[in-house]
Amino acid sequence: MIETSSVIEKVVLAGLITQQQDERQAREYLDELEFLADTAGATVLKKFMQRIDRPHPVTFVGQGKLQEIAEYVKVSEADTVIFDDELTPTQLRNIERALECKVIDRTNLILDIFARRAQTAHAKTQVELAQYQYLLPRLTRMWTHLERQRGGIGMRGPGETQIETDRRIILDKIAKLKEQLKKIDKQKATQRQNRGKMIRVALVGYTNVGKSTIMNMLSKSEVFAENKLFATLDTTVRKVVVENLPFLLADTVGFIRKLPHDLVESFKSTLDEVRESDILVHVVDISHPGFEEQVEVVQRTLKEIDAADKPVVYLFNKIDAFTYVEKDDDDLTPSTKENMSLEDWKNSWMGKNNSPSLFISARYKTNVESFKSFLYDEVKKLHVQRFPFNDFLFEIPGTEEDEEW
Secondary structure, rough: OOOOOOOOOEEEEEEEEEOOHHHHHHHHHHHHHHHHHHHOOOOOEEEEEEEEEEEEOEEEHHHHHHHHHHHHHHOOOOOEEEEEEOOOOOHHHHHHHHHHHHEEEEHHHHHHHHHOOOOOHHHHHHHHHHHHHHHHHHHHHHHHOOOOOOOOOOOOOHHHHHHHHHHHHHHHHHHHHHHHHHHHHHHHHHHHHHOOOOOOOEEEOOOOOOOOHHHHHOOOOOOOOOOOOOOOOOOEEEEEEOOOOOEEEEEEEEOOOOOOHHHHHHHHHHHHHHOOOOEEEEEEOOOOHHHHHHHHHHHHHHHHHHOOOOEEEEEEEEEOOOOOOOOOOOOOOOHHHHOOOOHHHHHHHHHOOOOOEEEEEEOEEOOHHHHHHHHHHHEEEEEEEEOOOOOOOOOOOOOEEEEEO
16 A cells, blocks of 8 residues: 555645635535544645636646745745645646645545554555555656656656656556456355345435444444544444334445545445445434535445445434524524524425434434334335245354455
């Protein structure tokens, strides 16, 4: 796997307000980028934001903003500047020249976090594949130190030769990693077949919404849970028994906005646990101000991995952290999302979705028994369909395994 630094870096963040991304969204994305940087072990010094119609094709931000960032980087002695969108090789090269420091983008940061968090051989292989696929078109930037000062005849030196050599090396590595993943995927498929026909439930959702906490609560296991993005990378499968009814419960990695395409492609095969589930429990952080957009991100990702047709239960978590601004009785201005109470959200989601909606606090066990009862009823319906002549008061061989996402 490509090595990642363990040194705490001082970083600066940069994002854009564009026609496709208003100021509220831009600030929320930068806040999330700060959370990502914190997860990677960096210290954020300052955030820069610019209003522009679309990203500049050469420098991403405008020349004036780029100069402003360069001056701050020099004064603050920042190590790295992180941009909240994927940068092209040309943009990376030009920005690095202007800032004279390391420059990475959101994709690179997420790949770095995955590389740090990957524990199993499968996860490490998938992350390494995504890293090399991201690196391949950016090799020219890696070899700028070999460029000659002047172009023209006789000036095409070892830089180009080295780039072509490295490109072949990386293409060979990518091919080998893909072969390794094919072998591992066959092993995982065999494992899933060996579990028999037990009903499968998968927890899905945005990163850091509390899926692992819910998994621990239902399965009485110790799946790692932390207030960090991508605390869980490996899909964990446990046998759960509610009353007298056993089923399999899978905890999957959280999704996120602007998830790198190469990462989705590399990990797509291991999301079979989601695709083969009978019920999806879509966990949502109701306390997050942008939770509706997070729901849309998860829905789009499920569609991308061909799992959008599964029965879905919306489980709104963290009601203990939910807050809203109550309007005065004489306030005639239209209500906004910030003015909606928890009861308003319940009525709204139950009204506009055909899927069931439940509201809990996994941390304080609020409404958890209602959730268990509902899950029991849903699993029982499927169980009776699958085993019409069987009484499900029996022992099914348990399963307890961790699989890489």
